[in-house]
Amino acid sequence: MIAIVTDSNSQIPPSLATRLGIEVVPLTVTVDGVAHQEGVDLDADGFYARFESGTPSVATSQPSPGAFAVTYQALADRGAEAIVSVHIGSAISGTLNSARLAAADAPVPVRIVDTGTASFGITFAAWAAADAAAAGRPLDEVVAAAERIGRGVGNVFVVGVPALARAGGRLAPDPEPDSDRTGDDRPGGIPILTLADGAMRTVGHAADVDQAARIMADHVLASGTSLRVAVGLADAGTLALVEAVEALLGDAPEVRELIRYRVGPSVGAHTGPGTMGAMFHSPPE
Secondary structure (H helix, E strand, O other), rough: OEEEEEEHHHHOOHEEEEEEEEEEEEEEEEEEEEEEOOOEEOOOHHHHOOOOOOOOOOOOOOOHHHHHHHHHHHHHHHHOOOEEEEEEEOOOOOHHHHHHHHHHOOOOOEEEEEOOOOOHHHHHHHHHHHHHHHHHOOHHHHHHHHHHHHHHHHEEEEEEOOOHHOOOOOOOOOOOOOOOHHHHHHHEEEEEEEEEEEOOOOOOEEOOHHHHHHHHHHHHHOOOOOOOOOOEEEHHHHHHHHHHHHHHHHHOOOOOEEEEEOOHHHHHHHHHHOOOOEEOOOOOO
């Protein structure tokens, strides 16, 4: 048996993790000096409620090597003969290093996958690994499935609290749109962003929700065909934009599957309430 592990920055819904048999190791999210385990004692609703009376002090940190060691040991005790551990990109978080340190002393072989991405992009990679493992593929093929998806995941999103993203060093003080975008995408209004190589960049600007949805949907649909797309909802303030994006993508021939997930604390700590996004990739045939 090959077991699959990921971290909570994957934003994988508990029901999907259970269905796929994926173990989730939580990141730590510190709010006003109090540390919480994402998805254990702090969920999305509880996190965004902290913003109702002002912007709290928030920070994230990777799981300890000990947390991974406990998970790897538990899986080995349940019969795992090998583990594929699929995580947030090493350019974004130290999570991968913690997993690697724990893997060195694990009771069974552990293969570490640096997805190079964050949020639901990690879930896409872990999902591919879980499918390959369930199909009885050998360890190298399970690892390759996750790596292949990680390299191909795209994203586009709107940041609810830009100051948090800038404080984390991922958003430039004065982001500029791509040089090939003009007209409706001119500076001003709602910035539409993407995360690549650990840094956010602007792909366009919108005057209202409908225009933002169109820019985001166009960005997704331009990436290919037979797309699996996940649209993330942070809080109620993002629902109108989420629904508008879903409406544009739902009937698009390029979209093979459309999923909704929650933008949880370890992502929201860097973006705040009012955030939503779409992650997407073309599954290998």
